[in-house]
Amino acid sequence: MQATNYIKYKVRLKVFEGPLDLLLYLVRKDELDINNIPISKITHQYLEYLKFIQSMDIELAGEYIYMAALLLSIKTKSLIPQKVKDSKSIDEIDSEELSRLLIEYRRFKQVGEKLRILLDKEKIRYPVRNVITPTEVKVSVPIEFIVLMKVAWNLLKRQDRITLESIEEEIDIRSKMDEIDKFIESKKRIKFIDLFLENQITRINFVSTFFALLELIRLGNIIVRQSRPFSEVWVYVRKNLRQA
Amino acid sequence: MRNSNPQTKISEKSIIEALIIASPEPISDGKLSKIIGIDTNDIVSIVQQLNKEYEESERSFEIRKIAGGYVLYVRPDFSQWIVELSSRSDSELTRSMIEVAAIVAIKQPVTKSVIDKVRGVNSVGPLRQLLEEKLITIRSRAKSPGRPFLYSTTKKFLKIFGLSSESEIPTIEELGNLFERFDT
Numbered sequence: 329m330q331a332t333n334y335i336k337y338k339v340r341l342k343v344f345e346g347p348l349d350l351l352l353y354l355v356r357k358d359e360l361d362i363n364n365i366p367i368s369k370i371t372h373q374y375l376e377y378l379k380f381i382q383s384m385d386i387e388l389a390g391e392y393i394y395m396a397a398l399l400l401s402i403k404t405k406s407l408i409p410q411k412v413k414d415s416k417s418i419d420e421i422d423s424e425e426l427s428r429l430l431i432e433y434r435r436f437k438q439v440g441e442k443l444r445i446l447l448d449k450e451k452i453r454y455p456v457r458n459v460i461t462p463t464e465v466k467v468s469v470p471i472e473f474i475v476l477m478k479v480a481w482n483l484l485k486r487q488d489r490i491t492l493e494s495i496e497e498e499i500d501i502r503s504k505m506d507e508i509d510k511f512i513e514s515k516k517r518i519k520f521i522d523l524f525l526e527n528q529i530t531r532i533n534f535v536s537t538f539f540a541l542l543e544l545i546r547l548g549n550i551i552v553r554q555s556r557p558f559s560e561v562w563v564y565v566r567k568n569l570r571q572a
Numbered sequence: 573m574r575n576s577n578p579q580t581k582i583s584e585k586s587i588i589e590a591l592i593i594a595s596p597e598p599i600s601d602g603k604l605s606k607i608i609g610i611d612t613n614d615i616v617s618i619v620q621q622l623n624k625e626y627e628e629s630e631r632s633f634e635i636r637k638i639a640g641g642y643v644l645y646v647r648p649d650f651s652q653w654i655v656e657l658s659s660r661s662d663s664e665l666t667r668s669m670i671e672v673a674a675i676v677a678i679k680q681p682v683t684k685s686v687i688d689k690v691r692g693v694n695s696v697g698p699l700r701q702l703l704e705e706k707l708i709t710i711r712s713r714a715k716s717p718g719r720p721f722l723y724s725t726t727k728k729f730l731k732i733f734g735l736s737s738e739s740e741i742p743t744i745e746e747l748g749n750l751f752e753r754f755d756t
Contacts, residue, residue, distance in 0.1 A: 345667060345668055345671060345693065346691055346692045347693070348691065348692035349692075391693045391694070395692065432690055433691065436674050436675050436690055436691075437671060439674035439675075439742050440667075440670040440674040442742040443742070444665075444670055446733040446734055447732060447733055449734065450732060450734035452648065453646075453648060453651065454645065454650075455645050455646075456646060
């Protein structure tokens with residue numbers, strides 16, 4: 329509720345940050361004394377401005393209306409001679425209080441302007457960067473590996489390339505890594521599923537390919553990426569980080 | 573400032589330089605003093621000396637104190653070229669954000685209701701944006717009824733305005749005097 333109010337208001341009166349900002353503008357425009365604001369004059373101008381805004385069929389934020397009411401009440405009170413100065417209720421303010429509010433607001437506005445200047449100056453200052461930091465070498469595993477294994481398994485199975493017979497064979501992970509490495513090296517990037525080179529893949533072959541892949545990722549030699557869900561999974565070479 | 577380790581001929585000056593270069597964030601006098609084991613006053617003067625040497629030998633960089641620590645910066649004279657190579661997209665601060673930031677900076681720790689009162693409008697939007705940008709943070713709650721949040725500025729705030737500490741934030745008093753001079 330508050331948030332939407334804020335957004336609406338921003339659209340409504342872009343030029344002014346609020347009723348105080350508008351009043352400050354009116355004071356400055358007519359070179360009025362901020363310590364001794366001619367309340368009748370400022371109220372008139374304020375209301376004129378609100379009328380103008382409303383004539384453009386723009387809805388006014390509550391704060392502006394509230395300030396209009398405050399101004400009118402100050403004006404009314406200044407017209408009626410008061411016999412006794414009774415204690416003020418919370419919402420009651422006089423023109424002195426209004427001056428105080430405006431002066432305080434103006435000061436913060438000035439600080440803001442000073443900050444803006446600093447910000448603009450700082451925008452074109454460049455720290456000397458530490459380009460190479462130890463944290464640079466990050467393992468990039470964007471997709472769940474188990475999921476990837478399952479998908480690959482099912483796909484190969486559908487292609488009828490999985491051999492479920494248990495064949496006793498020994499596969500060296502390191503030579504598998506070399507194999508993958510060389511294969512990708514020549515292509516820069518390959519589809520993940522093309523990592524399985526053989527026509528018939530045994531279970532141990534399947535698993536060792538994954539192990540090799542994980543190890544290569546850990547070493548930072550390759551990256552596995554999928555740009556969006558259901559799209560192709562690619563394996564890339566990380567050239568610049570390759571170990572000699 | 574003399575050579576503490578004559579065998580390797582590494583001066584405290586070079587160590588300070590090395591630490592400032594290697595530190596991923598602004599490195600404070602205290603931290604430098606703790607690592608090297610010399611007085612913070614000496615560190616201040618060594619940094620000044622380093623900067624003097626850089627200037628005299630026309631180096632393109634300088635040491636600045638930002639957000640409480642030293643950082644190596646490229647001299648502003650080179651910005652016009654650096655702009656060409658960087659594609660840094662600074663998030664733009666709106667007028668209301670700057671205004672609210674100014675109030676938080678000076679009155680911190682401060683509640684939303686105080687900010688609203690000063691501005692005469694609800695500041696929920698800019699407050700949230702400043703929190704999102706991590707320029708302000710909630711450090712504690714006020715003791716007043718409802719225990720409202722108290723907002724303060726962050727290190728990032730100091731960094732983007734190029735200030736070494738909160739004490740460098742332009743104060744109201746300063747500006748107050750300025751007004752008096754203009755108003756009278």
